[in-house]
Amino acid sequence: MFPGVVPEPHSMVKLGPDVEDGTTDAYSGYLPSGQIWGFSMMHESGTGGAPKYGVVNQMPLSGNFKNPLLDLGQNRTINDTAEVGYYKSSLANGIDVELAATAHAGMYKYSFPAGENSIVVDVSHVLPSFRGLGWGQGYAGGSFELTKDGYTGSGIYNNGWNIAPDWTIYFCGHFNQRPKRMRTFTGHNESLTTYDQTSLTNGTYRQGGVFTFDAKNVTSRVGISFISTEKACNNVAAEIPKGTKIQALVKKAQAKWNQQLFQKVTTTETNTTVLSQLYSYLYGMNLLPSNRTGENPLWDSTEPYYDDFFTFWDLFRCSTSLWQVLQPTAYEEIIRSLIDTWRHEGWLPDARSSNFNGKTQGGSNADNVLADAYVKGVRGQVNWDDGYAAVKRDAEVTPPNNHDPVAPDASTKEGRGALPDWKEFGYIAPNFTRAVSRAVEYAVNDFSVSQVAQGLGLKKDHKKYIERSRNWRNHWNPKQKSLGFSGFMVPRYAKEAGFKNNSFEYPYDPLQCGDCYWDSPYYEDVPWSYSFNAHHDIYHLISLSGGPETFVERLETFFKPDIREENEAYGSTIFNPGNEPAFTTPYLFNFAGRQDLSVKYSRHAALSYYNAGKSGLPGNSDAGAMQTWLLWNMIGLYPITGQTTFLIGSPWFEHLVVDLEGGKTLTITSKGGNRETAYYVQNLKVNEKAWDQSWVTWEDVFANGGRLDFVLGEEPVRWANESLPPSPASD
Incomplete structure (x- = not known):
């Protein structure tokens, strides 16, 4: 950084x-x-x-x-x-x-x-x-x-x-x-x-x-x-x-x-190592993007202008949602800036620097950012009719190919280059680079479009895009096996492609992703990881994975050491904390009724791969994405992008107050615990009421402020007995 x-x-x-x-x-x-x-x-x-x-x-x-x-x-x-x-x-x-x-x-x-x-x-x-x-x-x-x-x-x-x-x-x-x-x-x-x-x-x-x-x-x-x-x-x-x-x-x-920024997060914590992590990570996640309002050389506008988004592929999973919490005014300006870029250049950026869009690593992930802001109530001076037109263009119009030498098949500048296959087949064939990881992200992008459409009362569009958001399922091969489990996201050939007509690439090793870069079927992570990424349709994913118990077993296998030699830097687990596709995975146990395991594996990742020293991040900061992941772990919540849902983890602090502006605060307390051993939730009160579900919503604790009071201990307890977190695309 x-x-x-x-x-x-x-x-x-x-x-x-x-x-x-x-x-x-x-x-x-x-x-x-x-x-x-x-x-x-x-x-x-x-x-x-x-x-x-x-x-x-x-x-x-x-x-x-x-x-x-x-x-x-x-x-x-x-x-x-x-x-x-x-x-x-x-x-x-x-x-x-x-x-x-x-x-x-x-x-x-x-x-x-x-x-x-x-x-x-x-x-x-x-x-x-x-x-x-x-x-x-x-x-x-x-x-x-x-x-x-x-x-x-x-x-x-x-x-x-x-x-x-x-x-x-x-x-x-x-x-x-x-x-x-x-x-x-x-x-x-x-x-x-x-x-x-x-x-x-x-x-x-x-x-x-x-x-x-x-x-x-x-x-x-x-x-x-x-x-x-x-x-x-x-x-x-x-x-x-x-x-x-x-x-x-x-x-x-x-x-x-x-x-x-800093005075918006206050705590009674006295451990200087933990305080160093807290405030240096708050600092690191707010270096980018660059506020260039008044310094836009491309067009005249009264709207704010931000540049240096590197990239939403990195940031949409958890960084943008924390900007909304900590800097709501700047966050609204960023949303307005993205929409204004679409007005004048025709496309939302997935990455942008020196006043130019590019590169798009996977999907059109600014769609996710706009949807997340919309469902969480960002209004102010945002023109959401234009915002919806911008995300719908990503969903319907194929951008012109910029002939990028590392991925010459389709545009890497903006939009969704593999959209022709997505619209015709409902999946992406290997003639497009990053085919499977693109399909996973296009599904999330379509879900995001559906959520803005629903909020604007566009019923037909909502139905169309929620259905299209389920197309990730078309890459799921139930016969593909790995480590004793069946069913993984794998490449699939185009219809009428000779003897491979509409077939899966089989067998395929879900522990491998080639060079995991621009010309591979998977970008920066392996099929095992991408096969957990349909968070908007998680209950269908759990069903395809063999049901809740098998899903829990699969998740635990993902974090076991000595599974694969190629990943020795991270203890030879399949889980790669240095790349964003696995950011949410430690928290997915909540969807299977095992919030205790979400705490176990997310805390293990936080303590094993992060520290206050020179090697304090598990990889590139990625414009602050790594820091933001750890900050959410400290807070004890984790966002699901495009939804108002926050999965409950376990806080690091006995007392933490987040200033939400406008006289609102989020107060988080804990008793009986410590950061390294006694971190399992024993019980929880939300806004002074007993709570028995493993999730809260934006309205519960952020929209008007709120309070989370945890009791923690060394032994796991199955305290979350009521409704599981929502999965809007699951039928």
Whole structure:
């Protein structure tokens, strides 16, 4: 994840170090080892695929420096240090660099050794990719002009993980000390050809400026904008005026994080390790997306504008629902922004960065986000007629193929590329990549469309899409066996496909998914995992799996160690906590009347794969998705997307209060338990009334506030004896 300066939740500026070791993609700029070769103002956080941004850069150098086209990288003499709103690096050349920022501007504070020192501003600086997949970023030219106290200009960039066309960022920089000398440079550096920069329109062309100082302490203020150089200058003038002290920016950033987020979650907990996890995960889940309201270069609109959704495939399962709880105002703005993107570009994004949709890993999962917001009462200034038109387009119109080299069969830019098979056959044949995982997600997408249709009184559409949401069943082969169980989601051939007409691929190993990537039948997880993913139709899934008792056995097998050698990083279980398709699986025991087992396996995952250290996440942060999973585990609830249902787990705290805004709160208490051993629910009261079902709804505890009072213990108890959680698509 990104460890640099993010001055407020969802800030446009993310100012931090860019580190290179010559072999490893630094997705968020940072690597624990390697050389720093710049400090840039835009980054993603916790994303995979390939790096994005690393633009508007400065790099300090000591001594008699002449050639800015040389390798400028510097080792660090000690570990970098950071806190909210502040970052510091000490370089081997004797220069200390301190960073702070605001939403649209950044501050660099340099402490130089005696003598001449220089700052190089390289407009062509981007984060490189070494993966060889064609996803490296390109520099397509720009401008750079000297001013009396600094510089202005712009850079044009392209490609990156979402295969974006040219986009432009403008900048405006000032130095508090007048440079002894300043000059511009242009040139070529052949060493850049080792990078995966296949889309560079100017080869390895570079340009920028060099500013040389005698002063020991130099401060630089830089504004950025997607609109114009003038706006970049206005941004830095308004947010970091001349004379601003770096510590003042740090205090302002910390105040914003406290006011907008941290103080909304309070607890009597005193264990500093647990508190570190709680608040660092709240921080990590709110770095993306980027609020670019007022900075949309593509169309004029009075609607909010957010970018850097990386990606809803990662976020829809639990992150977006927690945004609604913790930041309802920002969440409504995000929903409005998504709909406005559809108005002007014709499609909702599943992923979006640098003002461009792409990549769609599975389904059109913004549909799920909109449906989740709708059923949980998000109204305000949202135009839900337009919102429904947007999700219905995803359900009915096949997007044009963008001919992505890693998946050339259909669009990966937006929408549902495999929609022709889905509409004709009710399943997706292997001529489409990621066929089975797409089918699972398309089913959920159709369920989401049905829920908005139902709320808007569109009965025919509701019936149509609820029926289509059951088409995941057409990939279920009851004869497929694995580990003593029968029935799994497997590939299925197209009708009239020769001797394989309409048949399943059989036998198929449900423990394998090929390379589990873009060209495989399953994306980032195995058939075992995807065969648990029809959460909107879970009771039909349980029936196909052999009934509740067998379903429980299947689930427990999913979490057993030593099942498969290939997954040694996660204790050789089939369960992979580092990928999102298995996020909900530990909680599915609730649907079979075994809430105690949901607590057992979700708590085991939380304690085994998460910690407060450097390896505190089980994989990429995925724009905060990993952090959000753990936060829901701490709270003791888990959301089912597109429904008002929250499955009950077990809380970590004796007393936790969540500010829901508008004078409403959710209070969670527990007695008799502890985080590591005594976490089984013995009994529960909801809003001071005895509760005997393993789920609550949005209306129970969030819509108007609420209270959950748990009694916990070391031994499992079958306390939830009443109705099971709903399954709206099950007939």
